[in-house]
Amino acid sequence: MSKNILEVRDLKVSFRTYAGEVQAVRGVSFDLKKGEVLAIVGESGCGKSVTAQTIMRLIPTPPSMIKSGSIKFDGKTEITKISNREMEKIRGSEMGMIFQDPMTSLNPTMTIGKQIAEGLIKHQGLSASEARKRAVEILKMVGISNPEGRITQYPHEFSGGMRQRVMIAIALACNPKLLIADEPTTALDVTIQAQIIELMKKLSEQTEASIIVITHDLGVVAEMAQRVIVMYAGKVVEQGTVDELFYDSKHPYTWGLLRSVPRLDQDKDGELVPIPGTPPDLFAPPKGCAFAARCPYAMKACLEVDPEHTKLSETHSAACWLLHPDAPKVERPVEAGGAAR
Structure with a gap:
């Protein structure tokens, strides 16, 4: 069973x-x-x-x-x-x-x-x-x-x-x-x-x-x-345990969600960081990554080909071209779930 x-x-x-x-x-x-x-x-x-x-x-x-x-x-x-x-x-x-x-x-x-x-x-x-x-x-x-x-x-x-x-x-x-x-x-x-x-x-x-x-x-x-699924434009873009998503997230959309939430360990005068732009039109979804138009790290590949999920652990995976071995290295923003790793 x-x-x-x-x-x-x-x-x-x-x-x-x-x-x-x-x-x-x-x-x-x-x-x-x-x-x-x-x-x-x-x-x-x-x-x-x-x-x-x-x-x-x-x-x-x-x-x-x-x-x-x-x-x-x-x-x-x-x-x-x-x-x-x-x-x-x-x-x-x-x-x-x-x-x-x-x-x-x-x-x-x-x-x-x-x-x-x-x-x-x-x-x-x-x-x-x-x-x-x-x-x-x-x-x-x-x-x-x-x-x-x-x-x-x-x-x-x-x-x-x-x-x-x-x-x-x-x-x-x-x-x-x-x-x-x-x-x-x-x-x-x-x-x-x-x-x-x-x-x-x-x-x-x-x-x-x-x-x-x-x-x-x-x-x-x-x-x-215990576990979290992050959805965007009708697809799962990242999934993992709560700790993995909050402290070691890999997708820029997940970072954006975390940065838009107030935190007790930040300066009280600090501003929340909204995700710019709007979600895509699902009458005609983009052929590449649906988040590419709003992503500050988007590359040419992101606009052309939808990324597959990269397995990061037994419980954690994300669909992002930044995880490709040839992609430029990008540090997660500090405010997206704690100190960047």
Whole structure:
């Protein structure tokens, strides 16, 4: 049996529009080990959420289409090949998802208890009374006080942080093997963010669920994840452990992300360094490296040929021509994750 709960290989996903085909995901490959927390980071529009929702088969077809690739779940199920009915059995029971905005994801006409019980009744065959009892237990597990009274209330009666806890409760109700959290701390204040992160870490340890966290917040990455994938223009440009990405990153785009985050060990008057320019148009992606137009180290080869991934260690790889033996030596900026090496 594979040690990986998820194996994604050369995944390509496009959207048909009146203006043409948007190549949202362009050959993404990665593994997720059982019990591991993996973060996917990158700018808006880089393909993070599309990749996650494709794994869950939540993107409507049409306009989306999986052009090629494989998504193997739990070593045996090929997600791209199974029917919608078969996917419905997996989604909610073996895979759970925490969406970005709990207020629009929760049903405003149903009580919290019914929304948690729904999956338990469908996937685990519990009776209404058994599901209600289990719903109370789950709400207590995610840190909601007075769960017996809360299950009869509606989403608008909960604060933003509590609604996010409810979303986590719904996602975890059937003890899934895989949990995908899409920007789980967006729009929450820093105190509630810290509580949600701590809660997800604790639940991951208790349930042994594998987690994919999609985020812009590198603080969330440092706090939660063991491994990180950096995406740009629909592709993985670098991946490695948290320490490798923060302290020994090799791709200029990763450096740019790290330089744009405030740090406690820098002068308080120091300015953040944004990445200049804008991401490429995915209606017609460039033939070379997609980051070349924004990269201060770009060479002629970068504009002509898309680089392959260079393996730097068993866990670390990056797709950049600067890693070629004949490329000029470039030092990582000091502010990109600590002292340059």
